[in-house]
Amino acid sequence: MSEQLHGLYAITDSHLLTQGRLLPWVDAALAGGARILQYRDKSDDPARRLDEARQLKGLCEYYGATLIINDDLPLAAELGVGLHLGRDDGCLREARAQLGNNAIIGATCHADLMFAEQAQAAGASYIAFGRFFQSVTKPGTPQATPVLLEQARQRFSLPIVAIGGITLHNAPQLIGAGANMLAVVNGLFGAPSAVEVERRARGFTELFQSTF
Numbered sequence: 361m362s363e364q365l366h367g368l369y370a371i372t373d374s375h376l377l378t379q380g381r382l383l384p385w386v387d388a389a390l391a392g393g394a395r396i397l398q399y400r401d402k403s404d405d406p407a408r409r410l411d412e413a414r415q416l417k418g419l420c421e422y423y424g425a426t427l428i429i430n431d432d433l434p435l436a437a438e439l440g441v442g443l444h445l446g447r448d449d450g451c452l453r454e455a456r457a458q459l460g461n462n463a464i465i466g467a468t469c470h471a472d473l474m475f476a477e478q479a480q481a482a483g484a485s486y487i488a489f490g491r492f493f494q495s496v497t498k499p500g501t502p503q504a505t506p507v508l509l510e511q512a513r514q515r516f517s518l519p520i521v522a523i524g525g526i527t528l529h530n531a532p533q534l535i536g537a538g539a540n541m542l543a544v545v546n547g548l549f550g551a552p553s554a555v556e557v558e559r560r561a562r563g564f565t566e567l568f569q570s571t572f
């Protein structure tokens with residue numbers, strides 16, 4: 361199993377990380393041990409997105425972490441970093457062809473093992489299931505269960521991400537059910553200070569260390 365695709369997977373949120381918080385909060389998450397960072401910006405400002413993604417790339421390089429861009433293949437291609445695609449975000453095969461064999465490309469599979477089969481066949485580097493718990497960031501996505509995670513673990517050798525409403529409190533059961541990575545927005549970046557973001561990131565990181 362890939363060492364690169366393991367551990368805390370921090371996801372930024374353009375609504376949550378306002379007022380100059382993006383870089384210090386991400387710095388704190390990486391200092392606390394986050395191994396993967398996804399830049400998830402739903403705004404329509406390509407120049408700002410490029411600027412922010414460049415700065416995040418620098419931070420990830422400093423900490424030896426992996427940067428993934430959400431939804432935006434041209435931006436991932438321009439920076440030479442990874443990409444995460446949802447069900448309606450474009451063709452994974454085309455993204456793989458454009459980014460090359462070494463690029464990290466993740467795929468949303470919700471609670472459906474058939475989606476995961478398709479993603480694997482199309483060349484996904486990891487498969488993501490969720491949401492496992494109530495999510496303030498993205499309510500209303502299909503519900504997944506730890507049992508589904510166990511079934512996915514049996515069936516796939518690809519790294520598995522769990523996402524949706526994950527906190528330090530409910531994380532252990534998902535690691536126990538086979539998640540290689542926990543993708544977290546609010547349970548990490550919803551913290552009131554950068555110091556608290558780092559404390560939470562350390563907490564998630566220690567969960568992985570104590571489980572394996």
Ligand SMILES: Cc1ncc(COP(=O)(O)OP(=O)(O)O)c(N)n1
Binds near residue numbers: 398
């Ligand atoms: C690691 C990870 N898993 C799932 C998602 C959700 O992707 P998607 O369904 O395309 O939703 P948006 O994030 O684009 O709103 C994700 N981003 N990351």
Ligand SMILES: Cc1nc(C(=O)O)sc1CCOP(=O)(O)O
Binds near residue numbers: 496497526544546
């Ligand atoms: C972006 C996203 N995708 C989901 C899915 O189920 O596919 S849940 C989700 C939001 C994750 O944020 P939080 O950790 O704040 O719940």
Ligand SMILES: [Mg+2]
Binds near residue numbers: 431444445446447
């Ligand atoms: Mg998407």
